[in-house]
Amino acid sequence: MDLKSDHVRSFLNAYLRDRIPPLLFIGPEGVGKEHAAVDFARLICCNRRPKCELAGTLCESCQKAVRLEHHAIHFVYPTPSMGGGEKPGDDETEIGKILDVKRLDFFDTHRFAKKVSIRIARARAIIQRANIKPFGSGRNVFLVCRADLMREEAQNAILKLVEEPPGHTVLICLTENLDSILPTIRSRCQRLRFSPLRSSLVEGLLVDYYSTPVTAARVAAPMSQGSIRRAREIVAEQDDVGRKHAYEIVAGLVDAPQSWVIKNALMVSRYGSRDSVARFLHELASAYRDIMTGEESLFINQDQARMLAAQTGNWDPRRVPAVLDRIIETHDEILRRNLNMEAALVDLFLDIKHLRC
Ligand SMILES: [Zn+2]
Numbered sequence: 452m453d454l455k456s457d458h459v460r461s462f463l464n465a466y467l468r469d470r471i472p473p474l475l476f477i478g479p480e481g482v483g484k485e486h487a488a489v490d491f492a493r494l495i496c497c498n499r500r501p502k503c504e505l506a507g508t509l510c511e512s513c514q515k516a517v518r519l520e521h522h523a524i525h526f527v528y529p530t531p532s533m534g535g536g537e538k539p540g541d542d543e544t545e546i547g548k549i550l551d552v553k554r555l556d557f558f559d560t561h562r563f564a565k566k567v568s569i570r571i572a573r574a575r576a577i578i579q580r581a582n583i584k585p586f587g588s589g590r591n592v593f594l595v596c597r598a599d600l601m602r603e604e605a606q607n608a609i610l611k612l613v614e615e616p617p618g619h620t621v622l623i624c625l626t627e628n629l630d631s632i633l634p635t636i637r638s639r640c641q642r643l644r645f646s647p648l649r650s651s652l653v654e655g656l657l658v659d660y661y662s663t664p665v666t667a668a669r670v671a672a673p674m675s676q677g678s679i680r681r682a683r684e685i686v687a688e689q690d691d692v693g694r695k696h697a698y699e700i701v702a703g704l705v706d707a708p709q710s711w712v713i714k715n716a717l718m719v720s721r722y723g724s725r726d727s728v729a730r731f732l733h734e735l736a737s738a739y740r741d742i743m744t745g746e747e748s749l750f751i752n753q754d755q756a757r758m759l760a761a762q763t764g765n766w767d768p769r770r771v772p773a774v775l776d777r778i779i780e781t782h783d784e785i786l787r788r789n790l791n792m793e794a795a796l797v798d799l800f801l802d803i804k805h806l807r808c
Contacts, residue, residue, distance in 0.1 A: 647677020
């Protein structure tokens, strides 16, 4: 999936044929800077003419780049401090851990417990490697992610590389915060600003890359402020809140007074969107399906097995299918037409309560 905006694409394409100056990608977290940098690096290293399209069949070089395994694309990330005596290469294990996480989920990050930075030893390693022409590939590409976390002495160390990069070296620094980049480096880089991603792009990515249900993606994308990271957090939070609430209701509904039932129905109706209410009902149905099976080892919601097993004792299994029908009916109606959600949910919850009797 190509996340680049037209502005970013035309800026980068213009450089593909020429000598590429040091580049500085600036923009908030989660808006696709790193994704664009990796894709640009892939295009730089691609040997095909014309270059491989991301959506088409990829050459061997491009496949390696996409897998984050290309020998000429070098990733630099901040890693925890090793204290005194830091040597070139001693952060490679940590950088490897970060890449392992990214190979499974590109927008995820390995989080270290300690404070991280890019140290001078890494800057020296970049310079050393930059002066060697890569085997079988035209150019070495260095992606310095979170360049704002590069220590000042490390920034000073790569200054020479920024001033006079060897012809076969491409340096791309990525930052959320321009102020932390030394003015001497800033002024010598071509800057490219990244804007928040379009909501439709975030939605597409949630559905295609993360297999998020379309309904959930449609709710999260507009609230994400164009950040994939934020969109994923919103999806997780919504799933969690709706799911927890569904189990609270299953556990409480049978014995709770009518006022509790109505209060909870109103709470659900205020979830903010039809889609989130529909997802809540989906969870509720899933819980009653487990109650219907009556067999704890067959429960789908194993994390709630104890509560659900206790509920099976409260229910005549012949009555649970009617509960499921009512939930599914309400779910479909909420998605299909503009009905009064408060009334529909109060009716549903009271019906479930009465079906038990
Ligand atoms: Zn290619």
